Amino acid sequence: MTDNCELEDEIKRLIVEVLALEDVRPEEIDAEDQLFANSLGLDSIDALEISMAIEARYGVTFQGDPDQNESIFASVRTLAAFVAEARQPVD
Amino acid sequence: MAASSQADRALDASPTWLARAGKVALLAAAYGAFGVGAAANAALGVPAILIFSRDADRAERRVQRLLQRSFSAYFRIVEALGLVRLRCEGADRLLEPGLLVVANHPSRLDAIALIRFMPQADCIVKRAYFDNPLFRIIVRSAGYIPNDDGRALVAACTRQLLRGRTVLVVPEGTRSPHRGLAPMQRGAAHIALESGRDLLPVTVRCEPPSLGKNDVWWKVPDATIELTLTVGTPIRIEKSSSGQPTRGRAARAVTDAIRRHFEQELALDG
Structure with missing residues (x-):
């Protein structure tokens, strides 16, 4: 499950960058933390922007x-699990 | 003369709580009238439209027209009760098809006041209304759009705009603080960028500030509430988003332009 470590770090950086979160550093985000209910308190438009950035990048x-x-x-x-799965070319 | 000045004295002497109680009674009547109207629309008006409309687009437009007429009648009642006076400057410009209208949100009455001047408006409403026993048939039949999923929201609003329907968005997503603005969410900007439509801002003023987010329903000023809508000049998305590298940045720039417009209109600092 944790073999997406690098990808998770990339996604944390992407989230902070895309949402211009000024008081959060990527390494402060817990990979297992609820993105929308917890401390980050993201909303549905944040989710839209993250999804657009992930689509563009991966x-x-x-x-x-x-x-x-x-x-x-x-x-x-x-x-990260979704991205890892979805970008695998299907044989 | 003597009689009337006696009457004046009697009024002066009457304890203010009596006037307050009268006001609360009027308010209760106003809320009651709203409930009765909503129930009548949910039980009779909307089902009648659904039975006699062949396609969804026509049914939704008819339900929206019914709501506009209902709110128009509702404002005639609360105006007659002396509770509210509603005005709209530039109302003609809300009648065009395919508009993306954004408004600030100082009071509980804003949504119905805006719809009062918009015979056709697809509104974004809280998901809770879609499950509310009274409102579910109304919001669903009107083709209103739930606000819980950002991607679905932007897609639905864009689709409606491109087929010529007018969409109404409140970027603050909740009521504004007194004479101020709540933080703007970026959904309206994303809809504008995705659809390529400019935004038509409508500034809502509520004087004295009342029926706001932190006001309890029965506390209203003694004076008649003046609710004024002002249709502003369009916010050009190309101008406000030029030079932004990504859609996300562009949406922030457009959101800033929306906020600046309302700040200027409300003469707020910073």
């Missing part, structure tokens, strides 16, 4: 299903 696409996106955006860990 060439993946998020489907329109809100329930599915909610579980993908639960934490940095679930987000």
Whole structure:
């Protein structure tokens, strides 16, 4: 589960950069922390901006299903797992 | 003359709590009238439209028109009760199709005041209304858009704008503090950038400040509440977002432009 460590760090940096979070450093974000309920307190437009940045950077696409996106955006860990899975070329 | 000056003295002498109690009674009547109207629309008006409308677009437009007429009647009632006086400067410009309208939100009455002047408006409403037993049939049949999923929200609003429907957004997402502004969320800017539509700002003023976020429902000023809507000059997204490297930055720049517009209109500092 933790083999996405590098990717998780990248995504933490991307979140801080995209959302211009001035008082948060990437390493302060816990990969398992709830992104939207907890300390970061992100909203649905933050999620939109993160998803656009991730799509642009990793060439993946998020489907329109809100329930599915909610579980993908639960934490940095679930987000990294989704990206790792989605950008794997299917053989 | 003598009789009338006696009456004046009697009024002066009447304890203010009596006047307050009268005001609270009027307010209770106003809230009651709103509830009765909403129930009548939910039970009769909206179902009648749904039965007689062939396609969703037409049904939604008719429900929105019904709401506009209902709120128009509602304001005639509260104006007759002397509670509120509603005005709109530039109301004609709200009648065009395909507008992206943004408004600030000082009072509880703003949404219905705006809709009063907009025969067709797709509104963004809290998800809770979609599950509320009274409002669910109304907001669903009107084609209103829930605010809980950013991506779905921007996609839905953009789709509606591009097919010529007018969309109403409150960027603060909640009521403003007295004579101020709450922090702006960036959804309206994203909708503008995605659809390529400029924003039409409507400034809402509520004087004296009342029915705000932290005001309890029965506390209103003794004076009639003056609710004034002012349709402003469009906020050009190309101008406000030029030179921004990403959509996210552009949305922040457009959001800043929206905030500056309302700050200037409300003559706020900084």
